[in-house]
Amino acid sequence: MSEAGTVTTRRDPAAVDPPEKVDLHAPGKHDPDETGHFGPYGGRFMPEALVDALDELRDSYDKARVDPDFVDEFKRLLRDYAGRPSLLTEAPRFAQHCGGAQVWLKREDLNHTGSHKINNVLGQALLTKRMGKTRVIAETGAGQHGVATATACALLDLDCVIYMGEVDTQRQALNVARMRLLGAEVVPVKTGSRTLKDAINEALRDWVTNVDTTHYLLGTAAGPHPFPTMVRNFHKVIGAEARAQMLEKAGRLPDVVTACVGGGSNAIGIFHGFIDDPEVRLVGIEPGGHGLDSGEHGATLTEGIPGMLHGAFSYLLQDEDGQTIEAYSISAGLDYPGVGPEHSWLKDTGRAEYTAVTDDEAMHAFQLLSRTEGIIPAIESAHALAGAIKLGKELGEDGVILVNLSGRGDKDMDTAAKYFGYAS
Amino acid sequence: MTGLESVFARARTEGRAALIGYLPAGYPTLEGSQELLAAMIDGGCDIVEVGVPYSDPVMDGPTVQAASDKALRAGFRLRQLFEVVERISSHGGQAVVMTYWNPVHRYGVDAFARDLAAAGGQGIITPDLIPDEAATWMKASDEHGLHRIFLVAPSSTDQRLEMTAKASSGFIYATAVMGVTGTRDKVGAGAAELVRRTREHTSLPIGVGLGVRNGEQAAEVAGFADAVIVGSAFIQAAEADGTDGVRRLAAELAEGVRSPR
Numbered sequence: 001m002s003e004a005g006t007v008t009t010r011r012d013p014a015a016v017d018p019p020e021k022v023d024l025h026a027p028g029k030h031d032p033d034e035t036g037h038f039g040p041y042g043g044r045f046m047p048e049a050l051v052d053a054l055d056e057l058r059d060s061y062d063k064a065r066v067d068p069d070f071v072d073e074f075k076r077l078l079r080d081y082a083g084r085p086s087l088l089t090e091a092p093r094f095a096q097h098c099g100g101a102q103v104w105l106k107r108e109d110l111n112h113t114g115s116h117k118i119n120n121v122l123g124q125a126l127l128t129k130r131m132g133k134t135r136v137i138a139e140t141g142a143g144q145h146g147v148a149t150a151t152a153c154a155l156l157d158l159d160c161v162i163y164m165g166e167v168d169t170q171r172q173a174l175n176v177a178r179m180r181l182l183g184a185e186v187v188p189v190k191t192g193s194r195t196l197k198d199a200i201n202e203a204l205r206d207w208v209t210n211v212d213t214t215h216y217l218l219g220t221a222a223g224p225h226p227f228p229t230m231v232r233n234f235h236k237v238i239g240a241e242a243r244a245q246m247l248e249k250a251g252r253l254p255d256v257v258t259a260c261v262g263g264g265s266n267a268i269g270i271f272h273g274f275i276d277d278p279e280v281r282l283v284g285i286e287p288g289g290h291g292l293d294s295g296e297h298g299a300t301l302t303e304g305i306p307g308m309l310h311g312a313f314s315y316l317l318q319d320e321d322g323q324t325i326e327a328y329s330i331s332a333g334l335d336y337p338g339v340g341p342e343h344s345w346l347k348d349t350g351r352a353e354y355t356a357v358t359d360d361e362a363m364h365a366f367q368l369l370s371r372t373e374g375i376i377p378a379i380e381s382a383h384a385l386a387g388a389i390k391l392g393k394e395l396g397e398d399g400v401i402l403v404n405l406s407g408r409g410d411k412d413m414d415t416a417a418k419y420f421g422y423a424s
Numbered sequence: 425m426t427g428l429e430s431v432f433a434r435a436r437t438e439g440r441a442a443l444i445g446y447l448p449a450g451y452p453t454l455e456g457s458q459e460l461l462a463a464m465i466d467g468g469c470d471i472v473e474v475g476v477p478y479s480d481p482v483m484d485g486p487t488v489q490a491a492s493d494k495a496l497r498a499g500f501r502l503r504q505l506f507e508v509v510e511r512i513s514s515h516g517g518q519a520v521v522m523t524y525w526n527p528v529h530r531y532g533v534d535a536f537a538r539d540l541a542a543a544g545g546q547g548i549i550t551p552d553l554i555p556d557e558a559a560t561w562m563k564a565s566d567e568h569g570l571h572r573i574f575l576v577a578p579s580s581t582d583q584r585l586e587m588t589a590k591a592s593s594g595f596i597y598a599t600a601v602m603g604v605t606g607t608r609d610k611v612g613a614g615a616a617e618l619v620r621r622t623r624e625h626t627s628l629p630i631g632v633g634l635g636v637r638n639g640e641q642a643a644e645v646a647g648f649a650d651a652v653i654v655g656s657a658f659i660q661a662a663e664a665d666g667t668d669g670v671r672r673l674a675a676e677l678a679e680g681v682r683s684p685r
């Protein structure tokens with residue numbers, strides 16, 4: 001069984017490793033076991049036809065992660081293309097609404113393409129080149145991962161096909177246009193609930209058929225091994241930067257690190273910067289939709305039961321017969337009925353906590369950050385901000401909270417205008 | 425000898441391949457699926473493969489997906505699967521279940537195996553469970569005397585073929601092409617090669633599925649495989665002509681598996 005999530009060492013909080021000195025990619029004690037299990041979670045619940053491709057991906061990734069050429073090229077793209085390191089910004093006016101606790105924002109919204117998604121996409125696109133594959137497929141919900149993927153494919157000259165639920169193509173029409181402008185083919189998915197989970201199903205069907213030439217560039221830290229580990233590692237830069245920046249600017253580690261959880265990639269990326277600091281609480285915020293009692297939500301870890309979906313064993317919204325229950329959230333990037341397996345393990349071990357905020361709480365935080373700090377967050381990230389409002393009230397004036405601001409809100413203007421009645 | 429083993433033994437003495445037909449339980453309704461499955465057996469299927477309708481069938485093409493959705497919308501519940509299997513067994517038919525793993529996991533692997541065995545079911549075909557993750561199922565299937573029918577694919581390495589063959593019983597399901605279920609004009613040329621490679625590791629019968637839709641293709645596959653597995657074409661036949669269509673297709677395919685080429 002893996003050691004993942006078990007906290008053994010206590011670091012000297014004052015020890016500042018400059019992020020560029022820390023090897024975020026080397027194998028370590030938080031990796032899953034050899035077959036990709038974090039405790040009982042993860043693994044591979046996949047058709048045999050894809051096992052060879054998953055093995056190839058695992059082997060290529062295992063080589064790449066310890067190859068200085070690969071790691072340097074990845075870092076170079078993060079710096080010169082994505083614009084890293086992203087800023088750490090204090091939010092004092094917003095903090096007044098958080099019980100007076102200090103609030104710091106990790107500004108993933110300032111990355112190229114507007115969210116954390118670019119980190120993982122650049123990593124996997126480079127790996128696609130190394131594997132000699134020429135075609136990339138991906139799923140997208142809000143369109144952020146699709147846009148990031150189309151961007152990296154334009155940069156690295158890869159063919160790109162994006163599967164997107166038909167419902168989401170309508171909710172996020174502007175992102176569809178963006179992807180097409182970048183040269184990607186966008187395929188509206190008309191099966192099942194026509195949202196993110198069905199887009200993943202369709203991408204998997206494409207992958208089974210075209211696996212020789214095609215890499216499936218999964219957009220979150222979920223799916224079969226090695227995706228959860230690989231995607232996490234490409235996002236660890238968020239937490240590594242944030243930890244050093246907190247020490248430098250706040251002079252201490254935060255009491256709480258909080259992030260929204262859809263599939264779990266931005267959360268796992270920032271959590272890992274602090275996972276060996278047992279005094280730092282890690283709190284994931286799930287989409288509570290219309291409220292947990294309404295049944296219309298996407299709070300997988302809070303309300304789900306472990307099961308298999310999209311290749312991994314993890315918490316899951318499912319009915320008595322093991323049928324997947326469709327998730328709901330005002331945020332297209334969070335309405336996913338599954339979650340990455342490492343989060344399930346962090347929940348069970350108690351290293352991280354998970355709680356939900358409703359659509360209304362998230363939208364309140366969305367407007368509040370806009371009006372107090374002049375930063376329009378993604379609605380996904382607004383869930384983490386709503387979490388910070390609650391956590392701040394718990395912690396009081398001495399508290400220090402770090403929020404992962406995973407993306408910017410431009411893509412959400414249509415939803416926001418409708419919600420607040422701004423559209424004339 | 426289990427029911428499944430005697431079917432293959434008989435087919436072997438007759439110098440032919442066995443015919444396996446797939447339909448989802450509860451499609452188009454619970455009652456309707458029992459009639460369609462009965463028609464399949466009447467028409468000449470040696471084994472029926474009863475599908476469990478599932479919300480996220482990643483190994484299936486549009487035809488099976490649509491049929492699955494129809495069954496779920498008509499209110500199919502998992503426990504009804506055992507009624508469907510029971511009906512087949514009590515009429516002397518041989519049934520195996522094809523299911524994605526989560527419904528089994530949710531029901532309880534041991535409880536599912538127990539109830540399936542009690543209904544006379546022969547085993548489970550597991551499209552998204554590989555032997556690497558199957559420890560619980562290995563134990564439950566041994567305990568309740570069920571066959572474990574794992575899949576092999578053209579992309580499976582020799583090492584995986586060997587491992588999968590060792591874990592299997594009853595028969596092995598060879599997917600003819602890299603892809604999902606659905607009828608095809610041509611069965612992949614890779615199918616014969618996959619069967620040949622798999623045989624190096626096992627004496628179990630090998631069934632070939634994915635894409636077969638008519639008697640001619642059945643005859644072709646019967647030339648190199650021990651069983652011909654047909655799914656989407658039965659759904660299309662049911663959509664077009666109900667039980668008559670299913671019976672007619674089964675008869676055509678049954679003739680095909682008796683004239684191997």
Ligand SMILES: Cc1ncc(COP(=O)(O)O)c(C=O)c1O
Pocket residue numbers: 115116141142143144145219220221260261262263264265266267332333334378380381406407408
């Ligand atoms: C800005 C932003 N944050 C968060 C998410 C949720 O994904 P994850 O939980 O993998 O970080 C998305 C997904 O589209 C997103 O666009």
